[in-house]
Amino acid sequence: MSMTLPGTGQAGADALIGREAELDRIRQVLEAARTGRPTIALLMGEAGIGKTRLADEASRLARAVGLRVLRGESDASSRRPMQLWREVDRALGLAVRGDPALPVGERRWEHLEALADALAAGGPSLVVLEDLHWADPIAIWVLERLPRALGEAPVALLATSRDHEPDTPAIDGLRRVARPIRLGGLDIDGVRRLVAQDAAGSQRPVDAIDPAELLARTGGNPLLVKELVRAPSGDAVIGQVLRRSLARFAADTRNALTVAAVGGPGAPLSVLAAACACPADELAARLRPAVVGGVLDAVSADGVRFHHALLAEAAQQDVDLSELHGRLAAAWRTVGGIDGRAASVGHGLRAAVGSAEDATGEAAAATVDQARLVAVELITAGAPARAAELLWEARETAGRWAGRPELRANVAVDLADILSWLGDLEPALGLYQEAAELARTSADPVARARAEIGANLWASAFVPDLARMRRLEDALDALPAQERRLRAALLGRLTIIGGADVEATERVAAWSAEAVAVARSLADPELIAELLLDSVRPATSPTALAAAMVATDEAIRLAERAGRSDLAISGHQRRSGLLLNDGDIGGAGQALGRAEVLAALLPSPWWRYITRVQRTTLLALNGSLLSARASMLEAVEVGSGRIEPVVVLGCEALHQLMLFDLYGRPDPRAEEIHRITMDMLGDVPSPVFQVQKGYGAQLFGDPAGVQEVLHRFGSRPEQLLRSWTGDHLLREFSDIVARAGAAGYATPAYRALLPYAGLLNVGGGHSAGLPVDDVLARLALLAGDPAAAVRHAGDAVALARSMPSPPLLVHCLDHLADAVDAAGEGPAQWAPDVLRAEADALALTIEVRRADRPADRAGMPSGVPAGPAGTASMRRDGSGWLLRTPLGDARLLDSPGPGQLARLLRAPGVEVAAVELAGGPGAPAATDLGPALDAQAKREYRRRLHRLQAEVDEADAGHEVVRAERAHAEMEMLLRELRRAVGLGSRDRPTGSDAERARVNVVRNLRRTIAAIGRQAPLLGAHLDDAVRTGRHCLYLPTPGAALTWSVRADAD
Template identity: 30%
Template sequence: MPDLIGRDHPAATLRGAVERALTSHGSLVLVTGEAGVGKSALVAEAAGHARRAGARVLSAACWEGEGTPGYWPWIQIGRRLGADLLDGAGSAFELYDAVTARLVAASRERPVVVVLEDLHWADPASLKLLDFVVRHAWFERLLVVGTAREGEAELPADLKATTLALTGLDRDEVGELVARTAGREPGPGLVAEIHRRTGGNPFFVEQTARLWQGGSPLETIPPGVGAAIDRRLSRLSADTLDILRTAAVLGGEFDEETLSRALGRPVASPLGQAAAAGLVAPLGPGRSAFVHDLVRETLYAGLPGDDRRARHAAALAALGDALPAERAHHAYLAASPDAAGLLLDAARDAGARLSDEEAVGHYRRALELVPDAAARADLQLDLGTTLHRLGDDAGGRAQIEAATETARALDDPDLLARVALKLYSAGHPEFAGEAHRRLLDGDTVRMEEVAGELNALATSRARLGTDDQALGEALMTGLVAIWGPGTARERLAIAEELSAVAERSGDVRLRLQALSWRAACTLELGDPAHLSVHRALTELSERSGLPLFVHDAALSGARLALLTGDFAEVRRLAEVIRELGEQPYVGRDDLRWTQLCSVALLQGRFDELDTVLGEMREARSPHFPLYNAVCAVQLGDADGAVRHLAEIMAAGEPYLRWMAPLWLRFQAQAAALSKDPELCRRARAAIAPYAGQWAITGSIGVDGPYTLWIAVIDAALGHLDAAEAGFTEARRQAEALGAWPWAVEARARLIEVLAARGEDVSEAAEEVEHDAARLGMLVRLPRRGSHVFRREGEVWTLAFGGRTVHLPDAKGLRDLHVLLGRPGAELPAVSLLNPAGGAEVVAARTLGGDDVLDETAKADYRRRLELLDEEIDAAALLGDQRRAAEYDAERQALLDELRRASGLGGRARRLGDEAERARKAVTNRIRNTLRQLDERHPELAAHLRECVSTGAVCRYQPTTPVTWTL
C-alpha cells in the first residue's frame, strides 16, 4: 500500500495497539469518520503491520441489505477461524461465551486481530456480542478494530474503546494526494479550490483529482461522490432534507436565524440531526456550514428550477440588511423584478471595496436583465470603464462604443450628457465635444468649459427628478468633470449637495465621497476647516471598512502630513496606500510618485528624487517629463528649465486637470529662473486667477499657495515691493493652516528679497534655517555681503551674484570648497586628491623624483609592525579582544600605506609619479564642475574660472575679497 497521507498520529496510535496485543493484552479501537475519509485504508495499514509481525488477522464487514442474518459479522469471523461460532449455542449468554472462548483459544496460539468494518450497519445483537468479547478478553492477546461512520453507529454507551476520529486532510495534504492521484503537480489555486469543495475528504479529493486529470470542470460532481452523499442524505427525515435544501440555497455557510425566517419555522432540531450525520458543522453561535461544498452542491443540484427560484426568493426576503452582493445574487437567481437594481448596487459596493473583478460580474448580470436601451448604455459605460481599469482595453472599448452608439441613436439629452461626462471623467473626452454641440449648439473649444456646461445641464435635469441615486451619480460625475484649479468653490458646493443627498438616502458611500471631496476642496481654499473634515472622513471610513474609502482616508492623511511637514508619516502612508492598491482613475504608482516627489522636493533630497524619477521613466509614466522639469528648476538649471518648458508646451500642455497645479508651479519657477520677461508675464497671467488658493496636485500633492509662486515671478522681474507683499501674505496663509514647510519657504524667499535691497538679514536667515532643519528641509540663505558654497548631505547650495542653485555632490565641488576656504593659499594637488595624506603631501610640493618612503621611514614602519605583532599576541593571551582588534586595525593601515608607497614588484614609488597623477585628477575634476556651472550658474562659473588656478599647486585668488559662507 502507498504511504498514508496526513494520518501519522492515528496510524501510530493503531500500530501501538497492535504492538500491545502482540506481547501483553488487547483492546478495542474504533476508527470513525464520514464515508471516504480513509477509515478502511488506515485499518488495512494496521492489519498489514500485524500480519508482518506474526499475528492472525480475521476480518468481517457488516451489511445493510435486506435479509442479512443476525450476528452476520461474527458468522464471517467464525468462517475465518474454520468453525461455526453459532453452532450449538443456546441462550445469548452461552453464544457470547462460546465465541469469546474460541477467540481466546486462538489468541493463545498466536496474537489475533479482529477487524470489523462498517459497524454502523451492524445489528444490535452483534454489537452486544462485541461488547462481551472486549470485556472478557481484555487481558488476552486479542485486538478488535472496528470502523464506523461518525454519528451513524448506535454503539453501547459504556463500550470500552479507544476512538480515532478521522477528519479531512489539510490543504498541503490535499495537494500531495492530488499530485499522487493525477501524476502531476497542481497549482496552489487548484489545491485551495479542491480543498474547499471536498473538505479534505480523501475519497472526494481523489475523485475530483481524476476529473481534473481528465480535463473535466471541477464543478462536476463525480458519480461516486454523488452516490456516497445521496446515501447519507437518504437517511435524513423529510423535514431535515427540506431545511438543508434551503440552507444549500443560502450558501456553504449560513445563519440559522436567516434560514428559519426563509422557511418560516424553527430549524435547530433538524440541524442537530444533520450535524449528527456529519453533513453540517457548527461555526459558532447561530451559524453552521456544510462539511464541504460537495454536500451543498448535491443538494442544490437536486432542486427543480421552479423550486430553486422560490427558495432564492425566500432567501432574499429573509436576508434583510445583508451585503449587497448577497442580496443581488439571490435576486438574480430568483428572477426578482428588483434584480437589476440590486445588481447595480452590488457593483457599486464592489467598486468601493476595490473589487473590480466582482463588479464586472454584477454589471454583466444586470445587462442580461435590463431591456431599456438608455439604462443599458449607462451599464455598458460603467462596465467599460471598469474593464479598462482591469487592463481589458479591448473589452472596455467595445462596451464604451456600444454606449456611445446608443446615446447617438436615442438622442436623449439626459443620456447624452451622462455618457459624455462619464467618459470625460474616465479620461475619454472625445464624445464630450459631440454631445456639447448636440445639446447646446455650442462652439466652445476648451474641454474644461465643455465639461462644465454639460455638467450644469446634467445636474439641473437630475434635480428635477425624484431619484436620489441618479442625482448622487450626476453630482459625482460633475465633481470629477470640473476637477481642476479654480473650481474648488464650485466643487465644494456640489460636495455639500452630495452630502445632503447622502443623508437623505442613507447612502454611506455617497457620504464618504462627499467628505473626501470636501476635505480636498477646503484645503485648496486655504480653509482650516479641512482638518475637521479630514477627521470625519477618517472616522467614517474606518467604521465602514470599505477599502476605497480607507484608501481615500490614507490619501487625506498623507496630504495633511505633507502640508504640516511630517515627512516620515508621508513616506509611511505612501507605502500603506501602495499596498491598498489602485483606486478608480488613479494608479497607485502615480500616487506614490506624487507623494515621494513632493517630499523630496521640499527636503532637497535629490538622490531620492533621482530614484523616483528613474522608476517613473522606466514605467513610462506620462507625468515623468513634468517632474523631471520641476527637479531641474529646483536644482537651479535655468537653461534646462526653459528647455523642459518649451518641450511640454510643444506637446500641447497635457497637464490641464489633476496635474495642473504642479504644471502652474513649474511655469512660475521656470520663468522666474530664466528671468525672461515674456515667460514671466505669461506664467503670472496663468497663475494669477488662483491667488489666495492652494496648489493641490491631484488632491494628493501639496505644491504651496499660488500667492507664493506669483511673488516668485515678481521677485524675478525686480518688482520687490510686490514680491515682499506676496511672500508676506503666503507666509500668513501657510501659518493659518499649520503648513510649516510652506511658511519656511515663504520666509526664505522674503529674506532673499530683503537681502537684494541690501538689508541685514543674518538673524532672520538663521531663524529660518533653524526652523527648516527642525522640519528636515533644505534651506540655505546668504547673509548680507556673503556668498554661499555649502554642502549638506549629498547636495551643495551655491549662491553668488543674487542667484542660488543646488548641485549634487561631486569631487570638483569639494576641491573648490577647500580652495575657497583658504583664499590666496597655494595648496598642492596631492593634498586635494588625498586630504589625509600627511607627510607624503608635504613631500610632494615639488615634482621631484624622490622615493615616497626613504630607508629611514621604511625602518620605522618595520619596527612599529614588529611591536604591533607583540601587542596583538599579548592582548590575545589576556583575552582582551577589543585591544587586539585595535592593534590589528593599526597594523592593517600601516601595511596599506606601505603598499601605496610601492610600485610593481615592490619597487619604491616616486613622489613625482604621485604628484603628476594628482595634478591631472584635480585639474579635470575642477574643470568638469566649471562646465556644469556654465549651464546652472554662469556668473559663478566665470568668477571661479578667473580666480582659481590649477596645476601641481592650486590657488583661489580673487582680485577683491569675497566673503563666503562655507
C-alpha cells in the first residue's frame, strides 16, 4: 500500500511558495524510504534561496504520516568533527566515543554502524541535516555511506548545502548516491505571492511594491525579497541588504546582536551579558526588538538563535572582532571548568589572529601552547571532537607567524593524531604531510619523527619511493635515543616502504629485526604484534616457513591480548596463507574461518571483503568453480561503494585470471576488467603490476605484452624476490617463462625458484597458481633436463593429491605425463596414458577445460570412464522415499527433508534458495528484524574474546592447565555461537525474517534426512554429508571423483 502524503501548508504565514515540483521529489524520497529504499535528497542552492524552509515543510509532511523527524546541522563557527550529526546522535541516545581497541581506520565505520543500527531500530524516520557546506569530511563520509548501511530500514535523509561556498567539503561522492534537488529563484508569480504574504509586516501597501522590480533586483531569492520588502532602500547585493535590515534597530540592539553573533549559538546568555558588561535580563531586553523583527528566533538562558546564518554574518560586519573575542575570552574564563577553559582559549586564539599589538607573535604562541594543553584535557575528559575543534583554531593562529615552524608542526601533528583517532583519515594525512614539511626545517627531532610516521601511515608497499625512505631515515638518525617508541614506529614504516625497493632487501631485514627488538624492550604487545606481522618475509625453505609461522602465531596471541581484532585478523589471514603455501588446505580453511568470525565483529567492511576474497581462492582450489565465482561476486558486492574502486576492481581482476587459469573457463568480465586495471596500473613502476600485466597478456593472447615482461626480468629474475610478496611474483614470472617456451630464460628462472621447491607458493593466501614444483618441471624441460622435470612434476602431483586440490591435480598430471614422455621413461604408475586418462576424467568431473586437450567426450582418449563413479536413484515409494546407490540403500518416511534433498540431487552444482526449498516466494522487508548482532553486541564479543585469550596466556604462563582449558573451551563456544550469528563469508544473519526462518528449517530438515540415511547406509550418509552444502542457498556439490549420477523421480514429475 502506498503512502498518501498531505499537501503543503495553506496560504498564510506558513505557506510554502513556488516549490511544488521540489516538494513532489521529496515526497518520492519519503515513499522510497517507506518501501525499504533509504534515499538522500540533497537540496542545493545559494544562501537565502529557501532550503531550510523546504526542509521544514518536508519535516511537516513526514510527521503527518508518522515518521519521526531528527535534525542536525553544521555551524560556521565550529570545526568540530561530526558536528553535523551531534544532535541526531543525542536524539538517538548515541554516545559514540569509539572503541579504543579499534585502529583508526575502523572508528568511522563504528560510528556509521552504530548510527545505522540506532536509526533502523527507531522505526520510520526522516533525518534532516542542514548546512553541509560547513560540515567536516568525516560527517560527509558517514552520510554518503549511510543509505547502504541502513539496508531496508524505512529511513529518509534530507540534506541542504549552499552552492559555491568557499572551503566547501568535497561532496562529489555524495552527489552520486543522492537525489540532487537544485533550488533556483522564484518566478514572477512566486515573488508576487511572497510579497502578498510578507507585506503585512512591512507597513507598506502591497500596491506600492513592484514584483518585477523585486525579481530583477533579487533574482527571486526569497530571503532577499523579504528583506527588501522590509527595507526597500537596500539594493540587490546580499550583504548590503542584510546590513540594511539590521540598521533599523537601535544602537544597543545592534551591539547586542554583534556580541551574540560572535559568541555563537553555544554561548549562554550570562556569558554574552558579561561580554556586554550588563546584566542578562538587560541584554535580553536589548535583543527583544530583533525577535519581533524576525532577525532572531529565540533568546533564552541557553543562548541566542538567529533566524538565518546570513543575518548572523551580517551582524559581524564592520566591527573590531579581535577586541570582541578578547572580551568573550575573559567572560568564558569566569565560567571555569574544562568547557569554560576551552571556550576561553578558543576566543583567545581568534583575538590573537586580528591583534595589531602582538607584532612578534609571542602572545599568540603562548595562547597556542595553552590550546594544546587544553586539548589534552578535553581528550582525557572524553571529548576528542571538541579538542580537534580547538586545535583547528590553534593551527590557524599559529599559521600567521611563519617563523615558528616547530609550533606549527606540533599543532598540526596534535590535530592529525586526534583526527586519525576519530577515523577522519583524509584531513589527518594532509596535516601529517604539512607537519612533516614544517618539521624538516625545524630543530625539533621529536616533532619531525611524529610527523614523518603519520605522513607515511598509508604509503604504498608496492611502489618504490626513495624520497620517502630518505626522509624516514633522516628522521630516524636525528631521533634521541630515549624516544624508543617513535624509533620502533619509524623502523616499522621503513620496513613497509623499503619493501618496495628491490635494492633495499638487506636494510629492510635489519630495520625489521630492530623494530621488533625495540618493541619488545617496551613490552607493548600491540606494537610487537604489528611489527611482527610487518616483519614476515617470503619463506625460502621449510625452516623459514616454520619461523614465519611461529612469528605469526605470536602476533595473533599478542593482538588478541591487546584487544586488537584487526591485527588478529591479519594474523589469522597470514597463518592461512602460510598453511596453504605448505599444502595444508584444511588448516588454511580453519585459520581463515577464525579471521571471518572476527571480521564480522569489526565495523569496517574491509575485513569482510578481504576474507571473502581469500575464501575465493580456497574454494577455487577445492574444485568448486561455481562457489568460487559466487564468493568473488559476494566480495565485490561487499566492497562496492565502501572500498576504493581500484582495489575492488584489481582484486576481482586478479581472481578472474586465477579462475581462468585453473579452469579454462573465463567469465565474460575477465578480459575486460584485466584491461581496465592494466590501463590504470600497468605503467606503475612496480614489479607487482608489471608481472601481473604479463600474466594476463599470456592468458589473453598478447605476445607483445609477454615479451615485454620477459625482457624486463628474464636475465635477473631473482631481483623479483626483493619485492613485497616476491616469492609469489617469481613463481608467476617463471610460469610465464615456461608457458612462453622462452628457453633462454629458463635456467635463470629455475635457479632463482629452486629454493621454493615443495611449496604451493600463493600470494599471501589471496591468489594461487600451479605448485612451484610444477613450474620447475616445465623450466627443467626447457633447459634440457628431463630427469629433473620428472622429479619435480612427480612432487607437484603428490602435493596436489595431498591437499587435495582437483584443479591443480588436473594440470599437474598433464605436466607429469609430458615430462615422462620427454624423459622416455618413468615409474610404471606414471605411464603417460594413465596419467592423462586420470586428468581427463577429473577435468570432466569438475569442468576444467585445457587448451591442449579435447573439450568434449568425443575427443576423449579410450580408457576414460564413461561417467562419474556410479549411478544412483531416488524415487517415491508409497508413503516414503527409496534411495538405491553403489554406496548403499536407504528408505525414508515422507517429510519435507527428503523432498528438499531430491530437489538438490536433481540439479547437482545448482544453488537453490532455502526460501524456495521451503516453498515460499521470499521474505518481505517488513518481517526482517535486522542483524542478530548489533554494533554494541559485536563490541562486547570482541572484548570477551580478547579477555579470554589473555586469560589463556596467563594460565599457560602459570602452568594452570585447568584454568587454561576452561578459558579455551569458552572461547571455542563463543566462536561457534558467532559462526551461527554471522553465517558464511562474515555476513550478518538477520533475525525475524522469512528468509532466515527458511534457512533454519531447511538446514535442519536436510541434516536430519542425511543422518537418517547414514544410519541405514553409512557410506552414502558420509557422501551426502560432505556433498550437500546448506545455508541461505543450498546445493549438491560432491568431491570430484566421488560424484554420483542421480535419477530422481517424484509424484510431481
